[in-house]
Amino acid sequence: MKYEYTILPFRFDHFSNEEYLLTNDVGEYIFLKNADFEKFVTHELDSKSDLFYDLASKQIATTDKVEDVVKMLATKFRTKKSILRDFTSLHMVVPTLRCNSSCIYCQVKRHEKSDHSADMTKKTAKNIVKCIFDGPSPYIKIEFQGGDPSIDFEMVKYIIEEAEWVNLFKKRDLSFVICTNLTLLTPDMVKYLKKHKCDISTSLDGPKDLHDTNRPLQDKKLDHHEIFEKNVKMVRDIWGDADCVSALMTTSKYSLGRYKEIIDEYIRLGFNNIFLRSLNPYGFASEYKEKVAYPIEEFIENFKEGLDYIIEINKKGTFFVEGFAALLLKRILTPFATGFVDLQSPAGVGIAGAIYDYDGSVYVADEGRMLARFKNYYFKLGNVNENTFQEMFNGKLLHEIIENSCTECLPGCADCVFQPYCGADPVRNYSVQGDVVGHRPTNEMCIKTKAIIHYLMEKLHEGDPETIKIFWSWIK
Amino acid sequence: MKQIHANILNIEDTILGKITLTGKNIFGRKDYILVQGEQELCPSGYAATITNMVYIKGNRPIAGGVDLKEFHEGDVVTINKEGEITFLYEIESTSNAIFATGRCNHRCIMCPQPPVVHEEDMTPFNMKLISLFDKKTKEVGITGGEPTLIGDKLFDLIKQIKKYTPKAAISILSNGVKFADRDYAMKLALCNCYDLQIDIPIFSDVAELHNEIVGANTFYKTVQGLYNLALFGTKIGIRVVIHKKTYKRLPQLADYIYHNFPFVCNVAFMQMETIGMAEENIHDLWIDPYDYNKQLVEAIEILRSRGMQAAIYNAQLCVLPEQIRDTAVQSISEWKDIYLDTCEGCKLKEQCGGFFASNKKYHSSHIKKI
Known part of the structure; x- marks a missing residue:
């Protein structure tokens, strides 16, 4: 049986052999068993089931008017940024x-x-x-x-x-x-x-x-x-x-x-x-x-x-x-x-x-x-003794660097399940891999950050109450 | 509201007045109701006189045969032609409220006070009522019905409260729908009340379930209302009434509130008052409060760990697990608060919220003396 619901944008990946991890742009996440994931994306998940309600609660899917939910997502996205x-x-x-x-x-x-x-x-x-x-x-x-x-x-x-x-x-x-x-x-x-x-x-x-x-x-x-x-x-x-x-x-x-x-x-x-x-x-x-x-x-x-x-x-x-x-x-x-x-x-x-x-x-x-010590001045915005704030901080160079450093659209980042938690480092990409965009599969920072986020996600998923309490005490 | 019955004489239209036991100067009596003991004579100039004598006579408005201990200097009451004396303001109470309207745009399945459809404008009466409040009043509520249905007159009430009780904290109970109109939210902010909080119910993290409970398609309007109020820096509280249709997803709701409305200053979980619609729908709604402790504890812990303030209203301490007893608030208005026979000699009775008078029939089967 097919159920009527709208799937909203989310990223996903295998988390383990049995489960998928789903995240959305505002950082909400949920783990789904392989079978449930299949059901969900093929509109076979009962839209009155608790699992569907969990997905709706995190704004990953909805049975409501999409505009209403997108408005909330927009507010949350603005807050995140x-x-x-x-x-x-x-x-x-x-x-x-x-x-x-x-x-x-x-x-x-x-x-x-x-x-x-x-x-x-x-x-x-x-x-x-x-x-x-x-x-x-x-x-x-x-x-x-x-x-x-x-x-x-x-x-x-x-x-x-x-x-x-x-x-x-x-x-x-x-x-x-x-x-x-x-x-x-x-x-x-x-x-x-x-x-x-x-x-x-x-x-x-x-x-x-x-x-x-x-x-x-x-x-x-x-x-x-x-x-x-x-x-x-x-x-x-x-x-x-x-x-x-x-x-x-x-x-x-x-x-x-x-x-x-x-x-x-x-x-x-x-x-x-x-x-x-x-x-x-x-x-x-x-x-x-x-x-x-x-x-x-x-x-x-x-x-x-x-x-x-x-x-x-x-x-x-x-x-x-x-x-x-x-x-x-x-x-x-x-x-x-x-x-x-x-x-x-x-x-x-x-x-x-x-x-x-x-x-x-x-x-x-x-x-x-x-x-710059190696005579490479790519990341130099200017000099305070010669340039104005506007020239340096609203100049072509900075615009160009920033445009190429949004993980939302970088190759290898745009579809990464951890994208909402991560970030770009164009300077490191440039110095290690030759350009500001970089190459994710061989990028050490990418490997490191993904491994650490994965490890934290494992802990959250295990859900040892004491560990979770400790995590929250760190955040406050 | 507290009500007592009296024998009356010469009262046709409802009389509104402020109680005085000591009497007032002859030129300043017209808003006062004099309460006096065994005296044949009714002094002139008062809006009415109240006495404990059963046999009353004369040609001035008078109510008799009541217990004078019920009255305190500064209380505000109405007396109607049926002889009902209603206490609209009690000087010793901390939960005085203005009833802005009986109308509502929601039809909540557990509403303790089912809305009326037609009524005459209550604002002129309320404006007068507020003007009789004691200047030192610490708290004034605005409730209903849905108070925003009186439109901009709500702001007249607020300004009146500010004028006559400048030290009062104002608390408004609203479903928030009207505040989806950004201008309306702005007008509330422009009242410039330093100590005003608006409490808004969200019953589920799923729009469909919330709408089912409130009997209207308004979830996203309420959400927009919350955003607009937050935009103008208005203090907001969220209220959740717990019953069979809400208890299962309390933890998810707590997390949802944190993720979507982290700006609210507190979240109150409320035991249901079993009167009005709630009593009518009792079979669909009733769950022994003891049986939702697991979800309630989890929800409270979620909010607490995230640095949000949580409170439990209308609950009895013996039913709550010890770890969340400190979040319970004595929230039931004095006039409808009761205890059961079982409660006699309980160590926690002093701190306990007790029961709604109406919950005498429906209450947890786990009530016990501690």
Whole structure:
């Protein structure tokens, strides 16, 4: 018997041998047994059955007027994409390329501590701030990168104060964050950062031997991990709040197989979240590939183990979040928008984040700046000393990049069941695969992200109530 | 509403007035009804006099033979020619409401108050009624029927409430259909009430099932209404009455609300009041509240984990599983709230919502003393 109903747009794929996974544009999902799926798509599913009601509830099919349902889908879609409304809010600024570290996977052409050739001038800094505030976003976050920006702290202070001054008139929701290895921070600097509400973002790769292997200081006599631990404590004491400093980890070849120790180290040092991050294949990383890189499959296995371990820790009563899982879960489980510059559609390059180099050059993403080191200026929007905000952020180049970075229409993404949860990274596609569109079947980021979403979906489908509760606690 | 019966004299048209026990200055008496004990004389100038004396006489409007303890300074009552004294406003109640109209564009199968088809405009009376409310009133409801059927006069009522009871939170019960008209939603927002909430029922995550319950094809209008109200930042609550036709999909409904209306400030699950249409359709509707606990717990947990506020109205604590007892609200108006004999000596009686007087006949078979 045939039943009357309208099937609305959805994506699907085999999830296991027995089941299909269906998702729609707004991120609603449902698992269907193979036989039910067949029935559903051939109009043989009883439109008064509970299963059909579940599909209707998620707006994958309907017996109502299609226009009515599409109106609701449109509202939900607008909500999911609402971050686009604000335009660029993350502005990364590089006050200097000087650094006192020599991390094995560094992507930046770092300069010695005494080499001032890559320091920002006040004129450039002023123009950067002007350019940032020429943008329309009601939220502005200025993130100091480097080098290690704490080496040229005077320039950091200059930019903070210039931005605060301009903001007296522009009245945006302004915030700052500084990315530093912490080793050069003094109590006075921390007090200044606290006063100006500049959060601190740092790097921690794991226990002492691993951290020091991945992130040695240039001065070999100094003990990086020890100074790090001491300074984390100093920062928190001054701030009076453990959340003022957050840490990022990068996985090198030496980190594989050691996720439990890394996670334990994060907990020991008082952090309540970690972002298990794979290596970027740019810059030095590809030059020294055999030294630090690894097949993406190994990362995926490590990630799964790490995630399981973190879930166990939560079950034992310690609140601890894995950031990448939390981001994806928010996309899978909630109706809300999630900005994440490296994984959104359209891509976040230029329209969610942009980076301003020491010389005033503006790139759509940090990796665009890395490419420029190899004399490839494809992702350079212009220079604040020569170009206006309009020329750079509403120019032909950015339009072209964005048009080619919507997963809704990219080959291999458009029909992927995980499309609503994923995003495009045109810069990585370009640098690894030669063009902004990229080639999904051989794309490591695609392989990684799909594997991780699949793993999370398995957990959601298993439905262990304790795990689900933990997931929701991460999202809030 | 509380009603008591009195012997009356000289009352032809219904009299509306505010109760005073202490008396008022002779120039300010016309809106007042004087309540007095054993006195032969009725002072002049009052809209009426109420007394406990059974034998009443004289040529002024008077109602007698009532228990004076029922009256409090500031209550507002009507007295009609049948001798019914109706309390339209009770100073000690927190659930005073304006009955905007008896008409409705829905025909809900469990409606406790079946709508009327024709009626005269109640707004002038309501405007007068509101003007008699105590200035310190903390909460005023607007209910019906479907209050939006009086059109823009609804906003007159709201403005009147704001004028005479500036501190009152206003709560409107509506099916939301009218707000599918964006201008109408905007007009509500333009009333500029800081503390106004509109509560709207959604009975199912499936349009067809919702429409079957409300007896009209309006699901998507209500949805559009919710969107329009949210667009103008109006506070919205969602109400779900639980019965045989709604209980099965409560968890799916909770998830649906989160995914489609995450902007609502609370979701209330309500035990059914078994009066009116509900009583007539009782065989299609009745399910022992104990038997839907599984779905109710799941729905509440879904909302709670997603950071949404959930509440259970009209439920008895002994029937609810312990894990969701804290979401139960004492929601039944004082005048129709009762307890059973079984409830005597129950430890939770103080916190418990009790029963609708009408539920004496239909209630869970799992009521027990705790």
